[in-house]
Amino acid sequence: MAETYPKKGFNNVNRYKHQETYDVETIHAIVNGTPVLHVSFxxxxxxxxxxxxxxxxxxxxxxxxxxxxxxxxxxxxxxxxSSRLMKLADDALKRGEEGLPLCVAATKVDGFVLTLTPNSHNYNYRSAVLQGFGTIVDDKDEKIWAMQLITNSVVPDRYDNTRVPPDGAEMQSTRILKLKISGASGKVREGVPEDERKDMKREDVLDSVWTGVIPIYEKLGEPQPGPYNRIKKIPDHVSNFVDGENKIREKYALDAAHKPAPVKRVKKTDDD
Amino acid sequence: MAETYPKKGFNNVNRYKHQETYDVETIHAIVNGTPVLHVSFxxxxxxxxxxxxxxxxxxxxxxxxxxxxxxxxxxxxxxxxSSRLMKLADDALKRGEEGLPLCVAATKVDGFVLTLTPNSHNYNYRSAVLQGFGTIVDDKDEKIWAMQLITNSVVPDRYDNTRVPPDGAEMQSTRILKLKISGASGKVREGVPEDERKDMKREDVLDSVWTGVIPIYEKLGEPQPGPYNRIKKIPDHVSNFVDGENKIREKYALDAAHKPAPVKRVKKTDDD
Incomplete structure (x- = not known):
């Protein structure tokens, strides 16, 4: 696997250069750590x-x-x-394309960055965008492998702790899209607030506006047994996940709030 | 304002009918409660x-x-x-269209719903999708009004607690897109796990698989003052927001975990 995604055309991040990344590991980590991806076609x-x-x-x-x-x-x-989406993917293949053109975005918010003036307000965040071509997974082994991958991405080891393997009807009704990536990029902002030079010079503003970061993370609550659950003790694969993730997520958001601000190309404004 | 969005063509939710909504208030609440929207064009x-x-x-x-x-x-x-995005919006207007065709998605995850079998696993979630036409806001009053609306959506009353109004350079550099909505729909899933009838009949499965919901919510951490902050006490508009939101969010996710499962059209499968 190449260590960085190629930098070309559509995936050229053309603002906030200091925050951009084409690093494969970073981009994959953002995608894999986001519970919902937004898929466009x-x-x-x-x-x-x-x-x-x-x-x-x-x-x-x-x-x-x-x-x-x-x-x-x-x-x-x-x-x-949907059947429509499947048909679109099939149509694209028939046209000799590699699949249905798709764009996938993953974004995690890690903090609200409150600065002296609304225009400098920011988020600490991580985002990734993938572009490429989607096809429907037909191969049975690949489909089961992907179902396992995706189930365990929600709660590790969950797949083997449920009634598996999927039966014929379940295999039939499950549809997995496979995106072959033609380009990808990411953006990461972490760190303390930063303001424009013109505001940093104003004692009245510095004396009156609170600046700092409100850390944010997706907190996992106490697991709530459902109405037909018969297992008294919450199993280790669930409780270990909840405890471990909460520590990691809280720490990430808190650490991000205290890192140095990104190196900024100081913008000259007509008020500066 | 109409109380529901029109149900037509592209915004016709064609699966999980019981979860769909065209209710304006519900859709707006999902959009307004989501810290990041995903905008496609x-x-x-x-x-x-x-x-x-x-x-x-x-x-x-x-x-x-x-x-x-x-x-x-x-x-x-x-x-x-980007300048490209602005140009696209202008080009669309020149072609006599109402603006640049956009699709906006907002999704909140409220819980991981763990069931007997991977295929019945689900999320408690709220999602909304808007489609319509985007134009760049040129009117100065509307732009300031929108900047205030958006800043206060991150932290209520934040705008008036910062150095405002924006100066000429800030007005110049801020670009706001205004989406005129041609269609919208939402989906909401809340409630306890639900499994297929075929698995609910299996004592061995019921005796071995833990089922329940892990509630999830965006937790706001303790506000962290930045390096040039001079205000010793965290201001009320920040601390009240953090405390109040955390209570509301935790309660929503927990309540969602205990509601009845959505009414399901029982699916007949060849294993049933």
Whole structure:
């Protein structure tokens, strides 16, 4: 696997250069750590109106592909794959394309950055955007492998702690989209507030406006047994996940709030 | 304002009918409660490849529009509005269209719903999708009004607690997109786990798999003063927001975990 995604055309992040990344590990970590991905496609190629669907997804390299010498990871997407979406993917293949053109976005908010003036307010965040071509996974082994990958991305080891394998009807009704990535980029902002020079010079403003970061993270609450649950003790794969994740997530958001601000190209303004 | 969005064509939710909504208040609440919206558009009308950008947005009705008899709320979007995006919006207007075709998605995850079998796993979530036409806000009063709306959506009353009004350079550099909505829909899932009848009959499965909900909510941490902050006490508009929101969010996720499962059209499978 290449260590960075190629920097070209559509994935060229052209603002906040200091925050941009093409690092494969960083981009994959953002995608894999986001519980909902936003997947966009154009339902009618004649009309430039996209739609966006929330889906669950994970980066992965299917062992069957790897054994054929494939090294690029794919994004496996699970969600409501409509018959229309399936037809669009098939149509694209028939036109000789690699699949349905898709764009996938993952964004995590890590903090609200409160500065002296509204225009300098920011988020601490991590975002990734993937572009590429989607196809429906037909291969049975790959489908089961992807179902396992995606289930365990929600709660590690969950798959083996449920009634598996999926039966025929379940295999039939599950549809997985596989995104072959043609380009990807990420953006990361972390750190303390930063303001424009013109405001940093104003004692009256510095004396009156509170500046700082409100850390944010997705907190997992106490697991709530359902009405037909018979297992008295919450199993380790669930409780370990909740405890461990909460510590990691809280620490990330708090650490991000205290890092140095990104190196900024000081912007000259007509008020400066 | 109409109380529901029209049900037509592209916004017709065609699965999980019991979860769909066209209720304006519900859809606006989902959009307004989501810290990052995912905004999609097609950069080159000749190529059906969309891109998705994370942006901050809020629903609102500008008093200047309201005084002209306008009753439909718009979605105001703030983020990186590139020159290319501005040009696309202008080009669309020149072609006689209402603006640049956009799709905006907002999704909140409220819980991981763990069931007997991977295929019945679900999220408690709220999602909304808006489609319509975007234009750049030129009117100075509307722009200031929208900047205030969006800043206060992050932390209530924040705008008036900072150095305002924006100066000339800030007005110049801020770009706001205004989305006129042509269609919208939402989906909400809340409640306890639900499994297929075939698994509910299996004592061995019921005796071995823990089922329940892990509630999730965006937790706001203790506000962290920045390096040039001079205000010793965290101001009320910040601390009240953090305390109040945390209570509301935790309660929502916990309540959602205990509601009845959605009424399901029982699916007949070949294993049933």
């Amino acid at each position: 154009v339902p009618d190629p004649a009309v430039p109106l996209p739609i966006v669907l929330p889906m669950i997804g994970q980066m992965g390299l299917f062992p069957g592909d790897e054994s054929k010498g494939e090294t690029d990871w794919k994004c496996y997407l699970h969600g409501y794959v | 097609v950069p080159d009308p000749a190529v059906p490849l969309p891109i998705v950008l994370p942006m901050i947005g809020q629903m609102g009705l500008f008093p200047g529009d309201e005084s002209k008899g306008e009753t439909d709320w718009k979605c105001y979007l703030h983020g990186y509005v």
